[in-house]
Amino acid sequence: MKALCWHGKNDIRYDTVPDPEIEHGRDAIIKVSSCAICGSDMHLYDHFIPTMEKGDVVGHEFMGEVMEVGAENKELKVGDRIVVPFTITCGECEQCRRGNFSVCERSNRNKSLADKMFGHAGAGLFGYSHLTGGYAGGQAEYVRVPFADKTHVKVPEGLTDEQVLFLGDIFPTGWQAAAQCDIQPTDTVAIWGAGPVGQFCIRSAVLLGARQVICIDNVPERLSMAEAGGAITINFDSESVLERLQELTHGKGPEKCIDAVGLEAHATRSLDSVYDRVKQAVMLESDRAHVLREMIYVCRPAGVLSIPGVYGGLVDKIPMGALMNKGLTVRTGQTHVKRWTDDLMNRIQEGQIDPSFVITHTVGLDQGPEMYKTFREKQDGCVKVVLKP
Amino acid sequence: MSYSGKTSSSMSQSLGTSDKLARGIGWFSVGMGLFELFAPRTLTHALGMEGKETLVRACGMRQIISGIGALSDNPTPAIWSRVGGDALDIAALTPGLRDENPQKHNVELAMTFVAVTCAADLYCAQALHKRHKYPSSMVYDYSDRSGFYRLVADMHGAASDFEVPANMRAYPPMWAEFTPEKESGLL
Ligand SMILES: NC(=O)c1ccc[n+]([C@@H]2O[C@H](COP(=O)([O-])OP(=O)(O)OC[C@H]3O[C@@H](n4cnc5c(N)ncnc54)[C@H](O)[C@@H]3O)[C@@H](O)[C@H]2O)c1
Ligand SMILES: [Zn+2]
Ligand SMILES: [Zn+2]
Numbered sequence: 001m002k003a004l005c006w007h008g009k010n011d012i013r014y015d016t017v018p019d020p021e022i023e024h025g026r027d028a029i030i031k032v033s034s035c036a037i038c039g040s041d042m043h044l045y046d047h048f049i050p051t052m053e054k055g056d057v058v059g060h061e062f063m064g065e066v067m068e069v070g071a072e073n074k075e076l077k078v079g080d081r082i083v084v085p086f087t088i089t090c091g092e093c094e095q096c097r098r099g100n101f102s103v104c105e106r107s108n109r110n111k112s113l114a115d116k117m118f119g120h121a122g123a124g125l126f127g128y129s130h131l132t133g134g135y136a137g138g139q140a141e142y143v144r145v146p147f148a149d150k151t152h153v154k155v156p157e158g159l160t161d162e163q164v165l166f167l168g169d170i171f172p173t174g175w176q177a178a179a180q181c182d183i184q185p186t187d188t189v190a191i192w193g194a195g196p197v198g199q200f201c202i203r204s205a206v207l208l209g210a211r212q213v214i215c216i217d218n219v220p221e222r223l224s225m226a227e228a229g230g231a232i233t234i235n236f237d238s239e240s241v242l243e244r245l246q247e248l249t250h251g252k253g254p255e256k257c258i259d260a261v262g263l264e265a266h267a268t269r270s271l272d273s274v275y276d277r278v279k280q281a282v283m284l285e286s287d288r289a290h291v292l293r294e295m296i297y298v299c300r301p302a303g304v305l306s307i308p309g310v311y312g313g314l315v316d317k318i319p320m321g322a323l324m325n326k327g328l329t330v331r332t333g334q335t336h337v338k339r340w341t342d343d344l345m346n347r348i349q350e351g352q353i354d355p356s357f358v359i360t361h362t363v364g365l366d367q368g369p370e371m372y373k374t375f376r377e378k379q380d381g382c383v384k385v386v387l388k389p
Numbered sequence: 390m391s392y393s394g395k396t397s398s399s400m401s402q403s404l405g406t407s408d409k410l411a412r413g414i415g416w417f418s419v420g421m422g423l424f425e426l427f428a429p430r431t432l433t434h435a436l437g438m439e440g441k442e443t444l445v446r447a448c449g450m451r452q453i454i455s456g457i458g459a460l461s462d463n464p465t466p467a468i469w470s471r472v473g474g475d476a477l478d479i480a481a482l483t484p485g486l487r488d489e490n491p492q493k494h495n496v497e498l499a500m501t502f503v504a505v506t507c508a509a510d511l512y513c514a515q516a517l518h519k520r521h522k523y524p525s526s527m528v529y530d531y532s533d534r535s536g537f538y539r540l541v542a543d544m545h546g547a548a549s550d551f552e553v554p555a556n557m558r559a560y561p562p563m564w565a566e567f568t569p570e571k572e573s574g575l576l
Contacts, residue, residue, distance in 0.1 A: 009462060013402040045403070046462040099554070182559040185546070203536050209546030221529035228532050230541035281461050304559055329559060343551070352547055357536035360529075369403035377521050381529030 002389065003057045003140030004368045009047035012369045017057060020136060020144035025072030028148035030082065034161040035062035035138045037368070037375050037385040038086075038169055039195050039262065040310050044128065045372050048263055048287070049312050051113065051130040059139025060086035060126040061169040063161060067142070075149040082152040083168045084138065084145055085337030088124040091150030102334035107147055108133045122334060139368055141389045153341045156349065162356035163348055165386065166200070171355050172340040174200025174260070177308040178208055179340075180331040181256035188212040188249050190298070191231070192291045193260035194222035196358050196384045197308055199229060201258050203353055206230040210256075214248060216241055218268070221381050225358070237268050245298050253300040262309030263287035272317065279316060289315035296323045307332035358384040365389040407516035411464040414513060418456030418471065425449030436499060437492030438485050448478060465521060468514040475507035 005015045063083040088107035107124035114121030127137015189205045194217035215231035223233040267273030267290040276288040360383045426449035429442040458467025485496035537544045
């Protein structure tokens with residue numbers, strides 16, 4: 001079958017690879033009808049996530065039709081149309097039973113490797129390095145879904161791929177980021193990043209009733225999309241983020257801050273970003289923490305920092321003094337996708353939101369490698385790419 | 390069940406020619422830099438420029454830094470900086486062109502080599518810029534992409550039926566005023 005494979009930094013190729021096979025009774029094989037490129041894929045593309053191997057199939061946001069099911073899988077049957085959550089969940093371990101699906105204790109088959117790196121492993125993820133299980137990803141014609149009896153969202157009739165595809169990742173990610181802010185009607189929610197995740201954070205914060213939603217980025221068309229969703233925008237190239245946030249909150253700072261940027265933060269006019277770039281280049285630091293520092297600094301005391309943005313390793317110069325003395329709460333994690341999808345599917349069906357608003361490009365899977373570049377460089381107005389195998 | 394095909398090499402890939410050239414230049418730059426840093430005498434001897442070892446070492450450092458930059462996920466600035474570096478190299482070699490220098494011929498060879506490298510750097514920098522630049526002159530208007538079927542104002546708080554899970558609440562609620570009675574009710 002055809003698939004997009006990682007071959008090194010900035011090197012994604014459209015390859016032919018062996019077809020997946022059922023390896024366990026709970027598995028299913030699906031034929032992918034749509035998949036997407038996620039901001040998290042950029043961290044693989046730029047090689048900030050360790051333990052990738054040449055030839056690994058990438059992609060973790062995908063959906064399709066069930067072609068084959070394992071003997072023990074009683075939940076799915078051939079022909080079912082499903083969206084696949086990017087966090088693989090067994091549904092039975094202590095963490096899964098608490099709804100902490102992204103730290104499922106059983107789905108990461110390279111647990112000992114991840115235990116060494118992080119102390120304790122998180123869940124298995126599709127197409128996201130060997131640290132998260134080394135499972136083949138979904139930017140492919142076919143995918144093996146492990147623990148498929150629990151790791152799926154059935155699609156009701158009448159909904160298009162474009163409406164439900166993002167239930168596998170960015171919609172619940174934006175939703176969880178907002179949910180864990182515990183938004184109150186009096187809150188200002190400031191969101192760094194107007195990428196696809198930031199866009200869903202904005203919509204979620206609006207739906208959850210925030211008094212004011214602010215979005216920070218420097219890409220004009222992404223900011224225009226943010227504004228369309230109800231955000232006040234700050235372009236960090238032309239305005240001071242700190243001053244504008246102070247102004248908009250009467251000098252008190254936003255109660256809730258969301259980092260929808262992650263480890264590849266850009267910064268202009270700031271000394272710490274130069275510092276990060278240099279340290280990263282000589283491998284003394286793996287992640288660029290500009291947004292984290294800014295959030296800690298501006299957040300209102302006793303406020304909440306919600307961090308869906310992905311970090312991979314070590315950051316440097318975190319203003320721990322400010323974080324501690326201001327009594328901030330930090331909530332983060334890969335998304336517990338299944339925890340939110342039933343509710344969000346209902347909201348899509350009820351017409352509260354149409355997630356397809358974020359799609360700017362739909363192309364064949366063979367054009368995937370070039371689209372990685374287009375998405376990374378934000379060329380051609382690119383916000384979200386959907387690939388059709 | 391088998392669906393199609395077997396393993397084969399790729400048909401399309403994300404690395405463009407200029408990206409690959411930048412990789413090559415990066416490794417070359419690191420190699421050249423290490424050589425200049427650790428064996429400067431070999432060079433100064435061959436060029437009849439004894440006594441300039443410190444200068445050569447400095448050039449080596451510069452080459453290593455720009456090499457690392459060229460191998461990073463954003464090589465363009467490093468390749469541009471190499472164009473400037475090439476000009477500095479030519480300036481540093483120029484004194485070696487004096488007639489008394491028995492190694493003048495080697496200096497000429499070295500200058501030709503630097504000139505060729507400079508041309509490659511320049512070509513690469515321009516090609517990278519073209520391939521990766523954000524086209525700020527283009528305007529894309531997404532102001533009609535709210536994602537809502539109704540006005541944003543109508544959707545404000547539409548999901549207030551949602552119950553935030555207990556482990557994600559901001560206890561005590563920030564908006565609530567503190568009273569001991571309320572507190573006991575909350576905890
Ligand atoms: N927690 C999860 O489960 C989960 C799921 C999906 C994505 N993610 C992560 O969320 C992050 C965003 O994903 P995305 O798909 O929107 O990616 P993206 O790369 O398209 O978006 C990032 C945006 O941040 C902007 N940005 C860069 N530096 C900034 C700064 N200093 N201030 C403000 N904005 C800045 C960029 O211009 C870009 O628009 C990534 O780190 C991704 O890995 C996490
Ligand atoms: Zn993702
Ligand atoms: Zn589990």
